[in-house]
Amino acid sequence: MSESPRVTVVVPTYNEKDSLPELIKRIFALPVKNLDVLVVDDNSPDGTGALADSLSKKYPLRVIHRKEKQGLGKAYMHAFGEILGLPSDERPELIMQMDADLSHNPSDIPRFLERVQTCDVVLGSRYVPGGSIKNWDIVRRLVSRLGNIYASLILGLPHRDLTGGYKCFRVEVLQAMDITAVSSIGYNFQIEMTYLAQKKGFRICEIPIFFTERKAGTSKFNAGIILESFWKVLMLRFKKQPK
Numbered sequence: 145m146s147e148s149p150r151v152t153v154v155v156p157t158y159n160e161k162d163s164l165p166e167l168i169k170r171i172f173a174l175p176v177k178n179l180d181v182l183v184v185d186d187n188s189p190d191g192t193g194a195l196a197d198s199l200s201k202k203y204p205l206r207v208i209h210r211k212e213k214q215g216l217g218k219a220y221m222h223a224f225g226e227i228l229g230l231p232s233d234e235r236p237e238l239i240m241q242m243d244a245d246l247s248h249n250p251s252d253i254p255r256f257l258e259r260v261q262t263c264d265v266v267l268g269s270r271y272v273p274g275g276s277i278k279n280w281d282i283v284r285r286l287v288s289r290l291g292n293i294y295a296s297l298i299l300g301l302p303h304r305d306l307t308g309g310y311k312c313f314r315v316e317v318l319q320a321m322d323i324t325a326v327s328s329i330g331y332n333f334q335i336e337m338t339y340l341a342q343k344k345g346f347r348i349c350e351i352p353i354f355f356t357e358r359k360a361g362t363s364k365f366n367a368g369i370i371l372e373s374f375w376k377v378l379m380l381r382f383k384k385q386p387k
C-alpha cells in the first residue's frame with residue numbers, strides 16, 4: 145500500500161443534525177491525508193441531508209440522498225456500491241464506516257489505518273481488552289452481549305464484537321463480495337459483512353474502542369432489529385455462499 149492510501153469514511157445518517165457537524169469537524173481535524181467522507185442520508189426529517197450538503201462546501205465530503213428510511217444495511221450497500229463504481233484512480237484503497245452520533249470517537253481512525261496494514265478488515269471492538277461502553281443501560285448491554293455470543297456461536301466466528309459499526313475494510317474485501325447480494329436490511333449488515341469476509345478468507349482483526357452512548361438525538365435501535373438478526377444469522381449459517 146502506498147504511503148498515504150485514499151480513505152473514505154462512510155457515515156449513515158438518520159436525524160443526526162445535532163451530531164454531524166461536530167463529527168465532521170473532528171474527522172477533518174485529524175492528521176490523516178487523503179481522507180474524505182461519504183454521508184448516506186435517508187431523507188432525515190430533521191434536515192440532516194441539507195446540513196450535510198452545506199458541510200460539503202467546506203470539507204471533502206459527498207452526500208448520497210436516499211428517498212426514505214430503508215434501514216442501515218441498505219444505506220451502507222448504496223454507499224459501498226457507489227465507491228466500487230468509481231474509476232480506479234478515484235476509488236479509495238480503504239473504506240471506513242462509523243456512526244454519526246459521536247458514539248465512535250474519530251480520534252480512533254489513525255489506529256484503524258495502522259492496523260489495516262496487516263489485516264483486511266479491522267473491527268472496532270468493545271469486547272476486547274481495552275474496549276468499553278459508556279452510558280448503556282443493563283438491557284442494552286445484555287442484548288448486545290447475547291447477540292454477539294449468538295452470532296459467533298452460530299456462524300463460527302471467533303471475534304468478540306460482531307455487531308459494532310466502527311470498521312475499516314480494504315477495498316479488495318468489498319470487491320470480492322457481491323454487495324448487492326448482501327441480505328441484511330438493518331443492523332445485521334454488520335454481522336453479515338464480517339461473516340462474508342471471513343468466508344472469503346480475509347484476515348479480520350479487532351482493535352479496542354471506547355463506545356459512548358449518544359448525547360444528542362435518539363437511537364434507531366428497536367426490537368425489529370433483534371428479530372432480523374435472530375433469523376438472518378440462522379439463514380446465513382445455512383445458506384450456500386457463492387465462491
Ligand SMILES: Nc1nc2c(ncn2[C@@H]2O[C@H](COP(=O)(O)OP(=O)(O)O)[C@@H](O)[C@H]2O)c(=O)[nH]1
Pocket residue numbers: 155156157158159160184185186213214215216219242243244245247309358362363364365
Ligand atoms: N441512512 C440511514 N442511517 C441509519 C438508519 N438507521 C440508523 N442509521 C444511522 O446509523 C447509525 C447508528 O444508529 P443508532 O441509532 O445510533 O444505533 P445505536 O447506536 O445502535 O443505538 C447512526 O449514524 C444512525 O443515524 C437508516 O435506516 N438509514
Ligand SMILES: [Mg+2]
Pocket residue numbers: 243245247358363
Ligand atoms: Mg448510536
